[in-house]
Amino acid sequence: MKILTKWLRAYLPGLPVDDARLAEDLTLRGIAVEGIYDLGSGNGSGNGSLFEMDITTNRVDAMNHYGVAREAAAIYGLALPVLDFALPEFRPTAKPFSVRIEAEDACGRFTARVLRGVTIGPSRDWFAGAEVATYFGLLEQKQISNAVDATNFAWIAMGQPTHVFDLDKIEGGIVVRRARKGERVKTLDGVERTLDPEDLIIADHLKPLGLAGVMGGWDSMITTETKNVLVEAAWFDPVAVRRTARRHGLHTDASHRFERGADFNAGHVASALVSSILLANGGWIEGDLVDARVPALEARTANRKPVELKLSEVRRILGATVDAEGITAATVEGVLIALGCGLATCGGAALDNAAWLVTLPSWRLDLEREIDLIEEVARVYGYNRFANTLPAFGEGVRALPWAAQESEVRRTLLAAGFHEAIGSTFCSAAEAALTAPQPGLAVPLGNPLSEEAGVLRPSPVAGMLAMIAGNLHRDVSDVRLFELGTVFSGTTEKVDERPALSFGAVGTLPEQGALHAARAIEFHDVKGVVEQVVGRFHARAVLFDHFPAEAGLTPEWLHPYRAARVVVDGMTAGWFGQLHPRVAAERKLKDPVLLGELYLDRLYKLPLRQPIAREISRFQPVRRDFSLVLDVSITWEKIDQAVAGLRIPELVEWRAREVFRDAKLGAGEYALLLGATFQAADRTLREEELQEFQSRVVEAVGKVGARLRS
Amino acid sequence: MNIEIPNLTAFDEAALDSAFVQLERQARAAAAALDNEAAVDGFKLQWLGRKQGLLNEISGRWLKAAPGEAKKLLGVRFNALKAVVETLLDEALGAGPTDAALAREAIDITLPGTRRLMGAEHPITRTLNEIVSVFAALGYSVGVGPEVETDYYNFESMNFPPGHPARDTQDTLVVAGQERRPQRDRLLMRTHTSPVQMRTMESQPPPVRIVIPGKVHRNDAADATHSPIFHQVEGLCVDTNITFSDLKGTLDHAMKVLFGSAVKTRFFPSFFPFTEPSADVQISCIFCGGKGCRKCKNSGWIELLGCGMVDPAVFAFAAEKQPAYDPKKISGFAFGMGVERIAMMKYGISEIGSLFAGDMRFLGQFA
């Protein structure tokens, strides 16, 4: 919206500041000036400036010149002249024009003025100052004809929508009513519209003429042939106009204003303004203004019950000001009266007990309650004149129940060299079907951003995959990412949200350089990270397993022979592994992608692991290696369990030191170097003891099929 | 090194002097030439070896030959020499390898270090945590709520009545199939973190001091500064005697902690359905200090957050479950800020989309 300072100064000749200062003072009071354009001839004289305004939707009353002038008058304590447009005497008529409001819930006031013998043509000079031409010129608003210019001028001046009909196209009189089923009307934009029985319309005694408060009709519009006109200025209910406008996909200046609340008492003033511009080209008024009102709606707008305002309440909400005096009764009265409120004192005699019954202005439907008045006092007084104070401390600070756990998970992944990412909350239905931990629980959106974002993600894996692919397609070949986010499952009636972790890696390990050869990241690198993450939690048992391909239990996105399920205390806590080659091929990913998901809601049920220090033995540890040969069907887990099953307290640690294939071994065999460390807490181990431990280890692994390599 | 044991023919003091000085000189010369661990071991064996060591040989040879009256003096001299050799050995052992030996182990220290890659915390997480910790220090607890909300919590209880134009300002992504449900139960992606205000108040009576970090969604077209996915931090403080000046002081303090103590704040009237009075807060431009630059469009100010006193209508909704939220007895303020905007400003990010693309090159900058 554009505002001319020249126009403001016409209302307020005594404005004591230049345009730049005026802009700042208005902005600091919520009537925001976003841009100032000098129209020449310097400040305060000549053409002044053009303000580009950004006014919040609750302040439709200030989206016009008179409304802004009212704010300026309140800021500088100036008197704002009442808008009044003198019209010539009307010629009496035997039969006043007929106006009937049938939709008494939706039309509060309808004024109609009949002008006869008018000439439709270019706007003539109006008043001495030729305002239409001057102001429209400065606003770069095209002049079209006196009829169109007149309604535009009333709109720009005072924000009141008006409409002008060709009187000779109206049959009988005006009826404001709801449309009847099957009725049609062609609106000013040339569109033939079928009306809905809910639509609020202006009709004559035979047919619809236009959409009330939204757009006039084609057939009754003003043409160069028009001789007699009817000037409409009305008040329509916000909800009724909003519904009609929405149904027809229309958004007009008029609907914008009516939807947010027009001034019940502005219609006749705007009607006079429009009429006076039209009459400048000749013509006369027939009959007095027809002014139909609905008292119930008038009581809800122009004649609202006064609101009680107490000074003590103003102070309780607003607090301390920089000025030691604080907000006084005089401040309150000054502000509210300038804004058009009526104040009647009703409090006690003492200053601190001051209270008023405040009559609300008809153009400020946003003011309804005491708090609305308090806001006005603060706003016009100036927000920045309030002090900066701090409230006293309240109760103790509580962190989120899982804040510490989430932070540990994040810390572990960061330490493992994974960057944190934030992916899309949404995915396609196909991605959801591929990645959901449980089928059929993906929740679709009603108005998705795109088809690819059609459902709420049931798993963070789809997003992780997209981010990995994004990197690879941009030729970033080393990727390590994780995301901590929410996943969704359920129905369109009830949606469950769970925290989840996704992670993914492709390419080589970061610890490479001129001195170390690059090594491709592989399954066990990622498994190590999973072990470390799960290891942050206090669990009785953590294991990794997998299912035969035919069981159909492995997620479809994973390679069936390179995937593992994470089981923590008997609960499935996630899956990870290599991306299924079929899925990789569909996405044109050539390098093996390792990725997975952990179900954090399950992990978060466990407390974080509390480290407990153990006594470190003073006695020499002894390491013994066992070079074993095994059939490929015998996994490490079997060897591990066999050794663990020995329960030798002195066997403090064992691990697979090396796994390799060798041409000297039989087909289907592999070699495993098992390293074991023996140590006692209370003595140095004797050679005979060690011999015995060793033979027990050899015997145990032998039972599961391992033989010592000769 | 070949050591020559002098031939001792007489055992008078001068003869002993001469012989021992010669030996000591040879010991010192040998010790000075020791340039590696093996040589030091050799020196020790040569001089102090139990069977074939020089000192052993000297004592065997000379003490046997010495007349009784010379034995004492010889013993004293012998012990002095032994002490010198032991000292030399200690010194050789302590000094470690010589420079020449070390030079053979030289490496190219100009080759780049082998770095362990450190993961980078996401700039949004980092910014969220910074904001939350500022308010934690002011006594605020942390709260969260669901990302899929009901119309009631997201709009109605935040004083956006059904059919109200203010709803249009927050283009909403809705869950499918809600048309037949009562308006208040309809599910949607929350458009702001404000619904957690109501969930918090419903679950506890005043006082409340809470910050709510979270992800929100709007049906917005993406451009350089808009994303359909973004994050907010919401704050709520409710107690007896909470005032607008407390709101000003709290946010002024928080902005100074986040952006530096020189930062100034400025409050403008604004409109939010759930607060009244409502304000937008600007901080003095952190790039130019308020003089005006491209980043602040030459205004010297940057708009950063929205806030206001909790609207009594919002308290009335809370009072349905917690009657203590009586707007005549308590008051409170709420504020909310866009995390992306702050992160973009702090870290000089020009495209909001880069925050959600998972590009390793972008994220790696925050390690």
Ligand SMILES: [Zn+2]
């Ligand atoms: Zn700047």
